[in-house]
Amino acid sequence: MGSPAQVVTVRVPAKVNVQLAVGPPRADGFHDLANVFLAVGIHDHVTAAPADALAVTCAGPGSDDVPLDPEANLAARAATLLAALHGIEPAVRLHIDKDIPVAGGMAGGSADAAGALLACDTLWGTATPRPELLKLCAELGSDVPFSLVGGAALGRGRGELLTGLPVSGAFHWVFALAEGGLSTPAVYRECDRLRDAEGVHPPRPEPTPALLDALRDGDAHALAATLANDLETAALSLRPSLAATLAAGAEAGALAGLVSGSGPTCAFLAEDADAAARVAAALRAGGTCRDARATTGPAAGATTIESHA
Ligand SMILES: C[C@](O)(CO)[C@H](O)COP(=O)(O)OP(=O)(O)OC[C@H]1O[C@@H](n2ccc(N)nc2=O)[C@H](O)[C@@H]1O
Numbered sequence: 001m002g003s004p005a006q007v008v009t010v011r012v013p014a015k016v017n018v019q020l021a022v023g024p025p026r027a028d029g030f031h032d033l034a035n036v037f038l039a040v041g042i043h044d045h046v047t048a049a050p051a052d053a054l055a056v057t058c059a060g061p062g063s064d065d066v067p068l069d070p071e072a073n074l075a076a077r078a079a080t081l082l083a084a085l086h087g088i089e090p091a092v093r094l095h096i097d098k099d100i101p102v103a104g105g106m107a108g109g110s111a112d113a114a115g116a117l118l119a120c121d122t123l124w125g126t127a128t129p130r131p132e133l134l135k136l137c138a139e140l141g142s143d144v145p146f147s148l149v150g151g152a153a154l155g156r157g158r159g160e161l162l163t164g165l166p167v168s169g170a171f172h173w174v175f176a177l178a179e180g181g182l183s184t185p186a187v188y189r190e191c192d193r194l195r196d197a198e199g200v201h202p203p204r205p206e207p208t209p210a211l212l213d214a215l216r217d218g219d220a221h222a223l224a225a226t227l228a229n230d231l232e233t234a235a236l237s238l239r240p241s242l243a244a245t246l247a248a249g250a251e252a253g254a255l256a257g258l259v260s261g262s263g264p265t266c267a268f269l270a271e272d273a274d275a276a277a278r279v280a281a282a283l284r285a286g287g288t289c290r291d292a293r294a295t296t297g298p299a300a301g302a303t304t305i306e307s308h309a
Pocket residue numbers: 017020029030031032033035105107110140141142143144157158159184185188261262
C-alpha cells in the first residue's frame with residue numbers, strides 16, 4: 001500500500017453514445033450491445049475525505065433526486081466494494097458535486113461510482129491494479145468501466161467489455177438538458193415492447209465501420225451521417241416532447257441530433273465551436289429544453305485533480 005492522502009478530488013466525465021446497437025434481451029435481463037461511447041466535457045467531481053463511517057453528500061442541479069443512503073448511492077456502493085476487496089472499513093466521507101444531469105442518459109451515477117473508486121483508492125493508498133478496478137466498475141454497472149477510462153471506446157457484452165477507439169481532434173457537441181429523467185430499465189423495456197409489437201427481431205449488434213472511420217478521421221460530417229441509437233424510438237415513445245427538441249436542434253443548424261443513451265438528454269453534433277454556440281443559444285431561446293450546453297468530446301476519463309494531506 002502507498003502512503004494515504006487526506007483529501008482527494010476526482011473529476012469524471014459524462015458520455016454520449018454515438019452508436020448504441022441493442023440486441024434482444026438476454027436470459028439475465030440485460031441486452032448485448034455494440035456501444036460506441038464518447039466521453040464529453042460535462043463533469044461531476046467526487047471528493048473523498050477520512051471519516052468515522054461512510055457518508056455521502058451531494059450538491060448541484062438535480063442533487064435532490066440523488067439517493068444519499070449508502071446502500072443506494074452508486075458512489076457509496078463503489079467505496080464499500082473497494083473496501084471489501086482490501087478487507088478494510090469504508091470509513092470515508094464522499095461529496096459529489098453534480099453537473100452531469102441526473103437520470104439524463106449521460107451516465108451520471110456511473111461517473112460518480114468510477115470517481116469514488118479512484119478517489120478512495122488514492123485516499124486509502126490501496127493502489128488497486130487497473131484490471132481489478134475495472135472489474136469492480138463492471139460489478140457496479142454497465143457504463144461504469146467507461147466512466148473510468150473515458151476517451152472513446154467500443155463496449156461489447158452489456159457495455160462493460162471495452163476496447164479503446166482512436167479519435168482525431170475534438171468533436172463539437174451541444175446537449176439539450178430535459179426537465180426530469182428517464183429510467184434506464186424502463187427505456188430498455190419499452191424498446192423490447194415496441195420490437196415485439198412490430199415483430200422486429202434485431203440482428204446481432206455490430207459497430208458501423210463508417211462510424212469508427214469517422215471518429216478516427218475526426219470527420220464531423222461523416223460522424224453526423226452515421227450517429228444511431230436503437231433506444232431513441234423507445235425514449236421518444238416514453239417522452240414524446242423530445243421530438244420537438246430534436247427538431248429545434250436541426251432547425252438551429254446542427255449537423256445531426258440524437259437522444260443520448262436512454263435519454264432524455266438530446267445530443268447535437270455541430271460543425272465547429274461557433275456553430276455549437278449558435279445551436280445552444282437557439283435551443284435555450286426555443287423553450288424545448290431546460291438548458292443547453294456546448295462542449296467537446298472526447299474528454300479524459302476519471303482524473304485525480306487534487307490530492308493533499
Ligand atoms: C443506456 C446506457 O447508458 C448506454 O450506455 C447503458 O446501457 C445503461 O448502463 P447502466 O445505466 O450502467 O445500466 P446498469 O446499471 O448496468 O443496468 C440498469 C438496467 O438497464 C438495463 N440494461 C442495461 C445495460 C444493458 N446492456 N442492457 C440492459 O437491459 C437492465 O434493465 C438493467 O437492469
